[in-house]
Amino acid sequence: MIRAAGAVLWRDGSVAVVHRPRYDDWSLPKGKVDAGETVPAAAVREVLEETGFHAVLGRYLCQVSYRAFGRPKVVEYFSAQAASGAFVPSEEVDELRWVPFAEAGSVVTRDEDRAVLEAFLAEPADLATVLLVRHAKAGKRDSWEGDDDLRPLSSAGWRQADGLRSMLPLWGPARVHSAPRVRCVETVQGVAEGLGAGVLLEPRLSEEGYWPDREAGLVRLLEIADGAGTPVVCSQGGVIPDVVSTLADLGGLSLSGTPCKKGSTWLLAFRRPEPGWSTSDSHTSWPSLVSAHYFPTALPTPTP
Known part of the structure; x- marks a missing residue:
């Protein structure tokens, strides 16, 4: 092929x-x-x-x-x-x-x-886009004796992070957000360094911060999406499938599944609401997800 x-x-x-x-x-x-x-x-x-x-x-x-x-x-x-x-x-x-x-x-x-x-x-040309990344490989939890929040990327994870550092700038990202865990921050640190910026920590987009109040986590992602420029957001496997599927349901978008491999990226595109929306409004006043495409890896695949 x-x-x-x-x-x-x-x-x-x-x-x-x-x-x-x-x-x-x-x-x-x-x-x-x-x-x-x-x-x-x-x-x-x-x-x-x-x-x-x-x-x-x-x-x-x-x-x-x-x-x-x-x-x-x-x-x-x-x-x-x-x-x-x-x-x-x-x-x-x-x-x-x-x-x-x-x-x-x-x-x-x-x-x-x-x-x-x-x-x-079919959609406006200037949609808001978000690059939603699952953290790269960080070894096995059972093999890490310290605080799990501090578990770093493995050598394979750093290769995945290098791939993200090469691929994600193609969307011209303006800022980088991450769940606070070390492996999440390390996954997108290179992208932030390329921008000459730091990584903005997002506790509500970590597994322990998301599930006690899912709606607050979803609203936080929508607030990020509605900001200036394209953001990179790194989160975890226990959060991303629920975020993507819920936003797809709210936007009336049909997806065949929500895979979430380590080091993968969801390219999300949102139709912005009319000026003056607020998080206290109904769901129809939030940015609406109109497109979601999954990249299982940022590393090149063999070409015939």
């Missing part, structure tokens, strides 16, 4: 579409995942190579499957906001157009790209 990644690159109400002279078609930027590369990293790299723009990833859109060169091909797409950059023609892409959202579907050549644009247009 050919694995590939791409994005709907947008700015100021317009989408970037590129002309590929080899196929004489208009397409969304995409390309194959390189060996040793994650799918999100491939999406950002391909956008830069084909459009000249650095991209900040947003929500996960969809997966498209078709046959190419006699082999099955799977392309995973994200929403991505254009940051700095400028288009330079190349042999691969000789023209770029910024097309208004509503007109982009009539410009692209392939039906698969039209399906991706439909998924993109």
Whole structure:
């Protein structure tokens, strides 16, 4: 199988579409995942190579499957906001157009790209996103003689944390939050260091802080989601599945499950409420979860 990644690159109400002279078609930027590369990293790299723009990833859109060169091909797409950059023609892409959202579907050549644009247009482009991370591996509880709150990451856990430090910045995070346990903080410490910031501790998102008052924990996550920029939030396996499933139920979002491996990430996207909402309002006044995508690992998977 050919694995590939791409994005709907947008700015100021317009989408970037590129002309590929080899196929004489208009397409969304995409390309194959390189060996040793994650799918999100491939999406950002391909956008830069084909459009000249650095991209900040947003929500996960969809997966498209078709046959190419006699082999099955799977392309995973994200929403991505254009940051700095400028288009330079190349042999691969000789023209770029910024097309208004509503007109982009009539410009692209392939039906698969039209399906991706439909998924993109189903929600506002500027949704609030949260990267909800389960802490990385920290050995076995029974093998740790000290206070369990102080149990650190194992060598395998540090490798997972390094993967998160590489992958999570693709969403341009603005701040890092964590349950107070050492293994949670260590999992996202590298991301915070990359921002030149500290880790903000969130007692209500630890297992012992969440379950005595679930609603307060959920409200705290929604408050974080409604803040400025994209937050990274690290929590525990006893919290994350309940948070994701409950928010999905409140938002009317159907999920097939809520897996939560150590070192995994849920990419959550929320539609913001109208200005003036408060935590004392009904649930319909909170940010509403409209998209949830699970990354079982931040480490690259083998590519054929």
